[in-house]
Amino acid sequence: MNIVLLGAPGAGKGTQAQKLVAEFGVAHISTGDMLRAAVKAQSSLGVKAKSFMDAGTLVPDELIIDLVKERLDAEDAQKGFILDGFPRNTAQAVALDDALETMGKSIDSALLVDVAADVIVARLSGRRTCKVCGYTGTAANEVCPRCDGEMYQRDDDKPETIKHRLDVYEQQTSPLVEYYQQRGLLNKVDGDRPVDVVYLDVKDQLGL
Ligand code: AMP
Secondary structure: OEEEEEOOOOOOHHHHHHHHHHHHOOEEEEHHHHHHHHHHHOOHHHHHHHHHHHHOOOOOHHHHHHHHHHHHHOHHHOOOEEEEOOOOOHHHHHHHHHHHHHOOOOOOEEEEEEOOHHHHHHHHHHEEEEOOOOOEEEOOOOEOOOOOOEEEOOHHHOHHHHHHHHHHHHHHHOHHHHHHHHOOOEEEEEOOOOHHHHHHHHHHHOOO
16 A cells, blocks of 8 residues: 555645554654654754744755655555655656656556645634644644643744645645646545545545
C-alpha cells in the first residue's frame, strides 16, 4: 500500500493517515511532523525551515525532497507508506516519481480528502495540537485526551496565517489533483463528515 494523501491543510489527512497506520501497519510519512520535530530539536534543518513554516509558506524543495527519500528507504516504509503533506507542488511530485522508480516502487493511489474552504478555515482556527504526542484536537480539549499532555495552537493555525496557507495550497498544491488524475491514480472522498464515516470511505476507495 503506497499512498499519497492530497487535500488542503486541515482536511483531515493526518487523522485518516493515523487510522490507516494503526490498522495496516504501514509507515506514516508526514513532512509537517518531520519538520516540526526538526524545529523542536533545533537541528540545522529546523533552523532553516522555521521561518517558512511560521509564515505558512512552503519550505524550499531542496530541504524536503532528500528528507523524504531517506524516509522512504527506512525499514518501516518497506511494507508500504502513507505520504501526508508531500508532495506539495509539481516539482516534488516529479522528484517522488523519480525516487520511487529508482527504488522499483510506485504510487498505488493519490487520495484527495476534499473539504470546502470555509469549513477548513473554521477547523484550523479551532484546531489544537498536543505538545507531547502530536494528537490533533480542538479548542474544547483542555488537555490531550490521549496522553494528558498540554494542548497548544500551532503558530501556523493562527488566523493571519491560515488564509495564506490556503492560498499556497490553491496555487501550488491543488494542481497535483490534475497531475495524479492524468496518471489514473486519483481517488476522492468527501472529508466533511465524521472521522469514522470518512475512514470507511477511504478504505472503500483504496479497495481495502
Ligand atoms: P503541515 O503540517 O503538512 O500543514 O505542514 C506545516 C508546514 O510545514 C507547511 O505550512 C510548510 O511550511 C511545511 N511543509 C510541510 N510539508 C512540506 C512540503 N512537502 N514542502 C514544503 N513545505 C512543507
